[in-house]
Amino acid sequence: MTSPTRWLTSEQLGPHFDDGGEIVLVEVLEQYRRRPVHRQKAHLHLSAVRHRARELADRARIVTGPTHREALVEAGLTGDRLETVGAISWGMRRLVEDLGGTMLEPRGFVTERATFDDWAAGKNASQLIMDRFYREVRERTGLLMEGGQPVGGQFSFDADNRERPPKGAVSLGLPDPWRPVEDDIDAAVRDDLDRLAASGARFIGVDAPRRFAATREEALAALDDFVESRLNDFGPYEDAMLRGDAIMAHTRLSVPINLGLLHPLEVVERVVAEYEAGRAPLNSVEGLVRQLIGWRDWVWHLYWHLGPDYTTSNNFLDARTPVPEDWWRPDTSTVAAACLSDALDQVAQTGWTHHILRLMVLGNHALQRGYDPAELTAWFRDAFVDGTAWVMPANVVGMSQFADGGVVATKPYASGGAYIQKMSDYCGSCRFDPKKRLGEDACPFTAGYWAFLDRVEPRIRGNHRMAQPLAGLRRLADREQVVAQERARDAY
Ligand SMILES: Cc1cc2nc3c(=O)[nH]c(=O)nc-3n(C[C@H](O)[C@H](O)[C@H](O)COP(=O)(O)OP(=O)(O)OC[C@H]3O[C@@H](n4cnc5c(N)ncnc54)[C@H](O)[C@@H]3O)c2cc1C
Ligand code: SF4
Numbered sequence: 001m002t003s004p005t006r007w008l009t010s011e012q013l014g015p016h017f018d019d020g021g022e023i024v025l026v027e028v029l030e031q032y033r034r035r036p037v038h039r040q041k042a043h044l045h046l047s048a049v050r051h052r053a054r055e056l057a058d059r060a061r062i063v064t065g066p067t068h069r070e071a072l073v074e075a076g077l078t079g080d081r082l083e084t085v086g087a088i089s090w091g092m093r094r095l096v097e098d099l100g101g102t103m104l105e106p107r108g109f110v111t112e113r114a115t116f117d118d119w120a121a122g123k124n125a126s127q128l129i130m131d132r133f134y135r136e137v138r139e140r141t142g143l144l145m146e147g148g149q150p151v152g153g154q155f156s157f158d159a160d161n162r163e164r165p166p167k168g169a170v171s172l173g174l175p176d177p178w179r180p181v182e183d184d185i186d187a188a189v190r191d192d193l194d195r196l197a198a199s200g201a202r203f204i205g206v207d208a209p210r211r212f213a214a215t216r217e218e219a220l221a222a223l224d225d226f227v228e229s230r231l232n233d234f235g236p237y238e239d240a241m242l243r244g245d246a247i248m249a250h251t252r253l254s255v256p257i258n259l260g261l262l263h264p265l266e267v268v269e270r271v272v273a274e275y276e277a278g279r280a281p282l283n284s285v286e287g288l289v290r291q292l293i294g295w296r297d298w299v300w301h302l303y304w305h306l307g308p309d310y311t312t313s314n315n316f317l318d319a320r321t322p323v324p325e326d327w328w329r330p331d332t333s334t335v336a337a338a339c340l341s342d343a344l345d346q347v348a349q350t351g352w353t354h355h356i357l358r359l360m361v362l363g364n365h366a367l368q369r370g371y372d373p374a375e376l377t378a379w380f381r382d383a384f385v386d387g388t389a390w391v392m393p394a395n396v397v398g399m400s401q402f403a404d405g406g407v408v409a410t411k412p413y414a415s416g417g418a419y420i421q422k423m424s425d426y427c428g429s430c431r432f433d434p435k436k437r438l439g440e441d442a443c444p445f446t447a448g449y450w451a452f453l454d455r456v457e458p459r460i461r462g463n464h465r466m467a468q469p470l471a472g473l474r475r476l477a478d479r480e481q482v483v484a485q486e487r488a489r490d491a492y
Pocket of ligand 2 (some may be wrong): 096337339340364390417418420421426427430431432433434443444446
């Protein structure tokens, strides 16, 4: 009997997906004609796959075709000739099942599906709370635990990690982050993508020299660089935004982790070791551990737990506005709101923004304006270099858009300009005033917040966490004018 060939996707490129046998990687350039993807994301994935194939030399080959199915069938990889390490999406799972391949247990996460299932057993959907899952993982793994108790006496130091940006600062003053040097593989990828663009394929954002790791060696360099220059500041400024500092103290490691080049546990063990050696503060280390063993694993398991129709069948707030055409380029020339314009510009220039811009600026704006949650999920997946099929549903449909009515988040993450003013320096240079909800200079987030509450009030009335905001809405003397103004607003 011939041993199976392992199909590894562009999200499974690190050593932990390789057990030494024959490997196939699939390249489907045609997919970039079917839907717009960020140019730098297409580059990164192609570059990472080709680098991996070169590293594995005789053991790996790249097969191509108009679709993944056709490429695999053409290469004779069906039935017991095909093996995969789990699936990274419902689509891939169906494909491997259709082709009769074998699916091993997934890798690249800290916990197994069985751990999540054990924990979720007997809980209804609204009891699947991330903080509780995180505690469970801390207890099971013993990470940052001492004698059965959390190190430092508490599981979460989130309360210490919500500092405003330093007063008057234009940046956190940290060194520029690590950047890769492009090589011949990148040059060939660029030529291929240029050819596709010239023959009609539409990309989101601009082309630029590669910013993120595409190989294991580069991923380790990016991790070293983060630990040396940013880890200590990671915690306090997790929620802060500065116009002149797109990266702040964030890791940007979602990119190599989602390509499978780093295992989240090795990142966690590395930063815990820094804490134990007295070189990094607990609030920063715990904050990052929570993101990686809590949030990331939780979002992954929810993707499978909530089923294949979760994104398309949930629209609790009846949000029907199409994602603006300008977001698919993205073009910021018509956007006056300083915060939104900068967030969209970062997407255009790099395909990446940090979490708070995703949640409290882009997501918050989309929530207030009622963007269709399934379409918005597709936008985030394709416009961000770290976007994957599994990461988006819980983050976008659930957390950012409250489209599932309270499974992932307990209340809508809507906020007015006051939050952005408190946590950033955007408002000082904006033509709008975060304190104003009526008039020429009414902030679209502040006025948009009230108009949003007005629109969704009948649906969220039963949510006790929204009782106070709704009481505020009912007290608003100019409610009707604000709602009429925001309905008529066609520019932000
Ligand atoms: C609307 C929206 C869209 C998002 N899109 C993506 C996406 O495309 N890809 C993606 O990996 N994450 C996504 N996230 C989660 C989070 O914003 C990113 O992981 C993070 O901003 C990536 O930057 P970083 O590596 O510097 O993160 P850091 O702030 O340095 O955090 C460390 C790591 O924790 C993990 N992490 C933290 N929060 C989450 C989360 N909610 N879900 C999954 N992993 C998490 C990531 O691996 C990240 O690298 C999204 C969140 C929201 C609200
Ligand atoms: S005033 Fe409003 S639109 Fe302008 S930066 Fe502040 S929050 Fe954003």
